[in-house]
Amino acid sequence: MLKDYPKEVLLKDGTGVTLRPLREGDEHLLTKMFDRFSENDRWFLDPEEIDSGLIEDRVKSMDPDRFISIVAVLEGQIIANATLSRRQYGAESHVGKIRISVDPSFREKKLGTWMLLDLINLAMAMYLETLVMQLIEDKDSSVIRGVKKLDFIKEAVLKDYVKDRKGTPHNLVIMVKRLHHGWDDS
Numbered sequence: 764m765l766k767d768y769p770k771e772v773l774l775k776d777g778t779g780v781t782l783r784p785l786r787e788g789d790e791h792l793l794t795k796m797f798d799r800f801s802e803n804d805r806w807f808l809d810p811e812e813i814d815s816g817l818i819e820d821r822v823k824s825m826d827p828d829r830f831i832s833i834v835a836v837l838e839g840q841i842i843a844n845a846t847l848s849r850r851q852y853g854a855e856s857h858v859g860k861i862r863i864s865v866d867p868s869f870r871e872k873k874l875g876t877w878m879l880l881d882l883i884n885l886a887m888a889m890y891l892e893t894l895v896m897q898l899i900e901d902k903d904s905s906v907i908r909g910v911k912k913l914d915f916i917k918e919a920v921l922k923d924y925v926k927d928r929k930g931t932p933h934n935l936v937i938m939v940k941r942l943h944h945g946w947d948d949s
Contacts, residue, residue, distance in 0.1 A: 800864075859882075896939075919936075
């Protein structure tokens, strides 16, 4: 499933970036990437994404049947991370959950789109049927517009579900993509 990596992609500005699976030894580079995020950006991330100890545990216990993580690397630095997680059994074993984090200086350059396309292909190879992304309605508006172009639909909006650092409530949007295992994904 990960045999096509590493691979090179070109960003909107012409910068070449390497996509490859996250591997042992990347913990420090991933932590450094999240350190470049603003405090406001970090506030909305799960602790397992930004805590160096939890990152180390996640990397060491990676099981590709449950969790795939792709990183974008430029000049020896991780500049983005995209994860696809799933349960191996039970009522949600057909569902993949996606999270993508991009270094602030590489946003709006289509890096997240490249990584999302890879995760969609990996999800299809895993025979998943549904992909889910959770996004903050006003904070992630450009991401929501972008994933709609890839046939994610707004399945639900949880009003005032999350709060920013100042305590202001924000809507959480659940975006869903149904995968079709044909030639054209239609």
